[in-house]
Amino acid sequence: MKDNPLFQKNILKNRAVTKRISTCIDAAFKELGPSVADALYFYLKHNFNLKKEDIPVRIETLSKALRSIFGEGAKIIEKLCIQKLQQEFEIEIVEEGIGLANAVEIIRRYTETEIFR
Numbered sequence: 001m002k003d004n005p006l007f008q009k010n011i012l013k014n015r016a017v018t019k020r021i022s023t024c025i026d027a028a029f030k031e032l033g034p035s036v037a038d039a040l041y042f043y044l045k046h047n048f049n050l051k052k053e054d055i056p057v058r059i060e061t062l063s064k065a066l067r068s069i070f071g072e073g074a075k076i077i078e079k080l081c082i083q084k085l086q087q088e089f090e091i092e093i094v095e096e097g098i099g100l101a102n103a104v105e106i107i108r109r110y111t112e113t114e115i116f117r
Contacts, residue, residue: 017111021056021104024084031080043069059101 029037044050048065055062066074078100086093089107098106 013111017108018056020088021085021107022053024088025055025062025081026052028077028081028084032077040069056104059104063099063101 026037029040032040041052044055044062044065045052048061048068050058050061050065063074063078066077070077081100082093082098082103085091085103085107089110091107091110093103093106095102
């Protein structure tokens with residue numbers, strides 16, 4: 001199975017998608033200000049054991065951490081992250097009030113359908 005070129009293509013695609021998700025979240029955080037982004041990453045790492053590189057695969061943990069830190073204000077940061085994801089992946093997520101974890105799941109499913117094209 002691992003020698004299958006289609007399997008290898010799938011693995012590489014998943015890594016690329018994860019990297020793009022990470023870049024979008026980073027861009028959203030930096031839009032709040034570079035110092036704010038640095039402080040947020042520090043706080044996530046030390047208080048929630050959430051490293052920057054793990055965020056794309058632990059989105060639910062990120063959402064919970066943001067809610068813990070910012071309360072209802074977390075929705076604003078999640079919305080900013082979702083906007084960056086929509087721009088990067090050229091997809092429109094029209095569900096009102098969708099959370100970041102659900103948006104990332106939609107994007108992952110969307111990109112999986114493109115793997116075999």
